[in-house]
Amino acid sequence: MNRVIRIGPVSVQVSPRAGLMTLLIGLGIIFACAIALRAGSFPMNTQDVLAALTGDSDPMHKIVVYDLRLPRILTALGAGAAFGIAGAMFQTMLRNPLASPDIIGFNAGASCGALFAMVTFGGFVLLGALIGGALAAMLVLVLSWQNGLHPYRLILIGIGVSLTLSAFADLLITRMDALTAADMAKWLIGTLNARSWADVIRVTVGLGLLLPLIIWLNFVLTRLSLSDETATGLGLAVSPLRLTITAAGVALVALAISVAGPLPFVAFVSGPIARRLVGHGKPALLAAGGIGALVTLLADTASRLIPFVSLPTGVFTAIIGAPVLMWLLLVQARKGNII
Amino acid sequence: MTATPDILQSKTAMHASASDHRKLGLALSLMALCLLAPVALSFGMRSVDWTQIWSALTAYDPTNPDHVVVQVIRLPRFLSAVLAGAALASAGALMQGMTRNPLADPGLLGVNAGASIGVVICIWILGVSDPAQFIWIALGGGLAASVLVFALGSAGRGTPAQLILAGAAVSALGLALTRGVLLISQQTLDVYRFWVLGGFNGIELDTLAALLPFFAVGGIATLFAATTLNALSLGNDTARNLGVRVGLAQILIGLAVVVLCGATVSLAGPITFVGLVVPHLARKVAGSDMRWQVLLSAAFGAVLMICADLTGRLSLFGGNMQAGVMAAFLGGPVLIWIVRKHGGGTL
Numbered sequence: 001m002n003r004v005i006r007i008g009p010v011s012v013q014v015s016p017r018a019g020l021m022t023l024l025i026g027l028g029i030i031f032a033c034a035i036a037l038r039a040g041s042f043p044m045n046t047q048d049v050l051a052a053l054t055g056d057s058d059p060m061h062k063i064v065v066y067d068l069r070l071p072r073i074l075t076a077l078g079a080g081a082a083f084g085i086a087g088a089m090f091q092t093m094l095r096n097p098l099a100s101p102d103i104i105g106f107n108a109g110a111s112c113g114a115l116f117a118m119v120t121f122g123g124f125v126l127l128g129a130l131i132g133g134a135l136a137a138m139l140v141l142v143l144s145w146q147n148g149l150h151p152y153r154l155i156l157i158g159i160g161v162s163l164t165l166s167a168f169a170d171l172l173i174t175r176m177d178a179l180t181a182a183d184m185a186k187w188l189i190g191t192l193n194a195r196s197w198a199d200v201i202r203v204t205v206g207l208g209l210l211l212p213l214i215i216w217l218n219f220v221l222t223r224l225s226l227s228d229e230t231a232t233g234l235g236l237a238v239s240p241l242r243l244t245i246t247a248a249g250v251a252l253v254a255l256a257i258s259v260a261g262p263l264p265f266v267a268f269v270s271g272p273i274a275r276r277l278v279g280h281g282k283p284a285l286l287a288a289g290g291i292g293a294l295v296t297l298l299a300d301t302a303s304r305l306i307p308f309v310s311l312p313t314g315v316f317t318a319i320i321g322a323p324v325l326m327w328l329l330l331v332q333a334r335k336g337n338i339i
Numbered sequence: 340m341t342a343t344p345d346i347l348q349s350k351t352a353m354h355a356s357a358s359d360h361r362k363l364g365l366a367l368s369l370m371a372l373c374l375l376a377p378v379a380l381s382f383g384m385r386s387v388d389w390t391q392i393w394s395a396l397t398a399y400d401p402t403n404p405d406h407v408v409v410q411v412i413r414l415p416r417f418l419s420a421v422l423a424g425a426a427l428a429s430a431g432a433l434m435q436g437m438t439r440n441p442l443a444d445p446g447l448l449g450v451n452a453g454a455s456i457g458v459v460i461c462i463w464i465l466g467v468s469d470p471a472q473f474i475w476i477a478l479g480g481g482l483a484a485s486v487l488v489f490a491l492g493s494a495g496r497g498t499p500a501q502l503i504l505a506g507a508a509v510s511a512l513g514l515a516l517t518r519g520v521l522l523i524s525q526q527t528l529d530v531y532r533f534w535v536l537g538g539f540n541g542i543e544l545d546t547l548a549a550l551l552p553f554f555a556v557g558g559i560a561t562l563f564a565a566t567t568l569n570a571l572s573l574g575n576d577t578a579r580n581l582g583v584r585v586g587l588a589q590i591l592i593g594l595a596v597v598v599l600c601g602a603t604v605s606l607a608g609p610i611t612f613v614g615l616v617v618p619h620l621a622r623k624v625a626g627s628d629m630r631w632q633v634l635l636s637a638a639f640g641a642v643l644m645i646c647a648d649l650t651g652r653l654s655l656f657g658g659n660m661q662a663g664v665m666a667a668f669l670g671g672p673v674l675i676w677i678v679r680k681h682g683g684g685t686l
Binding site: 096097098099103143144146152153155156157159160161163164166167168170171174178181182185186189264265268269272311312314315316317318319321322323325326329330 | 440441442491492494500501503504505507508509511512514515516518519521522523525528529611612615616619661663664665666667668670671672674675678679
């Protein structure tokens with residue numbers, strides 16, 4: 001049951017279940033960080049890691065922890081959180097579990113831009129991805145704006161743009177030689193290899209700047225998820241709000257792609273998992289961010305632990321995220337809950 | 340493709356009743372198919388003139404190179420494109436009707452992902468590179484994946500949203516495994532990347548003949564399944580009150596989709612666009628009657644696929660661009676135009 005806390009004129013509704021689950025997700029992240037700090041090709045035990053973190057240990061350990069593992073872990077957490085929050089935003093706003101950013105054209109635009117940069121300039125992959133993604137999002141918005149933004153129209157036009165762009169990306173790939181194609185395939189899946197503190201700072205500052213907006217949207221989205229008429233009746237300016245949410249979502253995804261590449265499935269899976277853990281009727285943006293961070297970190301750790309072959313992080317996001325979602329579906333079905 | 344704008348223009352011009360639009364749409368797309376058939380048989384790297392096509396079909400002479408081109412290369416290619424387009428589009432209409440979600444497509448049942456992982460493992464471990472040999476593995480993979488999706492999606496209450504989430508999860512898992520294998524093995528990537536885009540190039544008449552029974556079974560199942568869709572579109576509870584056996588109907592629809600898509604995937608690789616988008620075009624003409632939506636989807640899908648295959652043969656696209664890519668290229672802008680012109684704010 002929900003409780004209401006009043007402090008002077010401010011009152012906040014608190015759900016104990018949501019609080020407990022957010023706490024559990026947080027604990028899960030801390031636990032995963034501990035595993036990720038120990039794991040890897042350079043063998044270290046818990047004492048070594050703790051010693052390196054607190055200051056006095058041998059320089060080799062310090063380099064591994066501070067310059068290699070910690071930036072990678074923090075980047076994974078930041079990028080995963082950004083993907084998760086953005087995915088939950090789009091899914092709640094468009095009232096459709098399939099409407100994550102990769103469906104409405106953003107990822108296709110980013111991939112297309114990256115490939116185009118590779119084919120024409122032989123580099124600038126990251127810049128190409130950012131410009132391509134932003135252009136695709138703008139195109140979708142401009143094309144679907146007709147006296148406001150309607151979910152159905154936005155999704156369908158997003159799909160049209162997305163499919164045309166991915167066809168273009170496929171065409172670009174067949175024009176490459178096999179070796180470059182394999183290289184690009186790796187980037188297009190998303191990898192967290194060789195991240196630096198600059199990436200950590202970029203993703204942290206970006207998330208920090210967007211955090212107030214995210215917290216505000218978390219309250220607003222509850223009303224928007226009802227229906228357009230009800231939301232308008234409750235005093236929301238629906239179309240401008242959709243524009244704001246899309247802009248925020250695009251910024252979050254751009255941020256995440258710029259540090260981790262277009263990691264698949266994180267944006268899609270975080271929202272539904274968070275919703276099922278936290279309980280229904282709440283957008284649960286922060287919980288979705290936590291799940292996104294957890295899934296990405298676990299996927300990255302798995303990609304470092306598999307011996308002999310180096311597979312990019314993006315291969316493991318779905319391998320870790322999909323079974324969790326399946327299990328939740330089964331558990332909920334057995335309990336007889338309406339999904 | 341060429342037929343679709345005509346239909347819409349005539350729709351506004353004639354102010355005819357809805358059932359006339361449907362019949363007109365069907366007639367126009369069948370006419371377009373008849374007109375496109377000789378073009379598809381004559382056009383390509385080697386042009387064959389009309390009289391030669393006729394004699395190749397009626398009096399086949401294996402020593403005449405024109406006859407060989409028509410009979411061995413172009414005829415199977417044309418027939419495959421018609422079958423694949425019709426199969427994917429009607430499967431898409433069935434899926435969207437059953438799940439009541441306009442974003443649902445056959446790929447969502449996991450058929451494409453299952454078939455792909457089967458094929459990739461086949462290329463990787465067995466070293467096979469001939470499409471005729473991985474038909475059964477592709478079918479098996481597709482079937483296994485869709486059974487998993489249905490099991491997850493229909494446990495407990497089995498709501499449409501549950502099915503969609505299960506499908507997306509299984510698809511993503513299959514895709515990730517496929518990618519993993521492709522990254523490990525360079526050779527597999529080289530064979531796979533041309534298959535995955537979906538093309539009708541190099542399909543032999545024997546392969547097509549072997550798959551024809553699957554298309555026939557899928558087509559018959561579709562006809563039966565389509566009759567329950569009108570009731571299902573009102574919601575499972577209402578459908579039950581109207582006397583439809585919902586579980587049975589869903590299994591029938593699933594079966595039709597799996598068979599149609601499995602056969603198409605083995606024939607031409609996973610083609611994503613047609614099953615998702617063509618039902619939307621068909622809906623604009625057919626109105627709310629689901630039986631007409633399925634029928635018109637099949638007709639429009641066949642026309643779109645032929646047009647895509649023909650455009651791919653233009654020298655502009657290197658003379659041999661895969662039809663799946665071209666379908667997305669041509670169909671994307673059409674979808675956007677349709678939605679902008681006719682798409683309201685409601686489902």
